[in-house]
Amino acid sequence: MKNIWTIFKKEWDRVIHDRRLVISVMLLPGLMIFLIYTFMGTAIENFTTVETANIAILNDTAGFKALYEASEDPLVTDIESITAEEVVTYQEKVDNEEWHLIIVFSAGFETYAGGVDKPGVTLYYNPNNPDSSSVFGRFQGYLITYQNSLAFELYGDTRYFILETSNTAIDPNQMMGLIFSSLLPMLTIMFLFSGAMSIGPESIAGEKERGTIATLLVTPVKRSQIAIGKVLSLSVLSLLSSLSSFIGIIVSLPKMLAYENLDASIYALGDYAMLLLVLFSTVFVIVGVISILSAYAKNLKEAGTLITMIYLVVIIVSISSFFSQGAQQNPLLYLIPIYSSVQTMTAILSFDESVLTFLMLTFASNLLYTAIFIFILNRMFDSERIMFAK
Known part of the structure; x- marks a missing residue:
């Protein structure tokens, strides 16, 4: 455990002590989202008013x-x-x-x-x-x-019949939930991945390119502990980046949608807790994928190319929430990585009755995939051919 903490602290210090990296990874995403979406909302409001x-x-x-x-x-x-x-x-x-x-x-x-x-x-x-x-x-x-x-x-009255209509009571929370659930899952997953992309390749592929990974691998520290330490540190850093983006979205979304009275307080504390569980488990999956690709790549450029291709797939999967009318009800779909996270967030934000079932399936499957990715990364660290490839 001590060795894992040492690896974790090493990666954490690398980012936290770099002021430019802190600004670009943790502060800039949320700030840029807030500014862009606020500008978009103002432009739309001025365009139609x-x-x-x-x-x-x-x-x-x-x-x-x-x-x-x-x-x-x-x-x-x-x-x-x-x-x-x-x-x-x-x-x-x-x-x-x-x-x-x-x-x-x-x-x-x-x-x-x-x-x-x-x-x-x-x-x-x-x-x-x-x-x-x-x-x-x-x-x-x-x-x-x-x-x-x-x-x-x-x-006089020339009507042949009188048309009367009736409807159920309008639930403003459900309408707002539908708006949030169509946008936030897509944007959150995309920013989760982009946050991990900005720091993940440097941690493994960058060290391979500079040759410093070789020094780390010959130390008495078990390579499985190195893998776990890197995944944990990158996950926490990526989560901080995504939380910055998430806060920026929440704050600017009412203005972006040109609704001055749109209020995110329709969600209870339990809803936010479930969202955080999804974010935590999803970021481990994303960091696991990026770590494996970074370990496989010979240099930063190759790692960036491989990760970008996966990012395009993630974008396509994330967009599914934008075109759906609520969460999918097939439980098997919640075993698919990334897609399950998108659908679970959609279920949470749209007040789906089966949200707890979807949450448990997604959380469990994400942890399983994380364990598999750490196992694969450990085997890759054990491979001299992969880790010292030129």
Whole structure:
């Protein structure tokens, strides 16, 4: 145990005492995620939010005016009455994205009492301008409501049947859980792997390239203890890197989704504990894979190439949570490394009833894979052909 701690401390000191490595591995990921996602959320919000809606109306009616005034905020809605001669001028403004919408009621609109020659309403907007399209959609809805009310006054109730709908109570936690479960598992696994990638190859492949691994292997320390010590140290360091990314995601996700009232407090302490169990067990699997590839590689460049190929596979597996509507229910799928972690996090975040079963399967299988990887790494350390390959 003492030798394992010595190897652990050696790797820990290598990273912790390097200020640049601490910043790039443990602080920068979370900070960059927070800045990028906050910027994305702000950009999306600015892209879709109209500060002031500009609407020009020809021959406005009292009934229609009552409808939109009841729904629109006068502080952010500018309604102007125009003449027939001004319509063309305002159309040019709409084309130039200087105005949002023009509504033209035909002459004598309110005097119609039935007949063939029905009055009309023309809306002119710019579909290339998202703000114009947004204003158009709102006022089109007001016009449909206005049309139905006028038809009722003129012809009476012409409905053949009355449509009634009912639904279960809306659970805002479930909706938020679905949003979180589609994004966080994918991003967390990707950052777990990228964090391990930044420090793992240097620990083994880097020492092979410099020749320092040979000195370590000829010491009285058992090679199995060297393998365990390196895997443990790299796992803890990678977990710290992933936690930085995880915190950055949690803090910035509401802004990224443009929901100011999105709250991660819907999850209890037990949910976070289960997430940490998944993270702990998953990082051992990831570090085990990276350690084996680093031990097999002859130098850092080859290790980087091999690990990048595995990283692409991990990305593909992680994306599965983005396109799924909740966790998979087949227990056998929770024996697949990485995929099981993605699905278990999805189950936790979406409040799946079988989450404890999935958690136990994932945790047990990850520990089993970790033991297998440590065994393989130990055998590789025992192989002179692999460890001293040039």
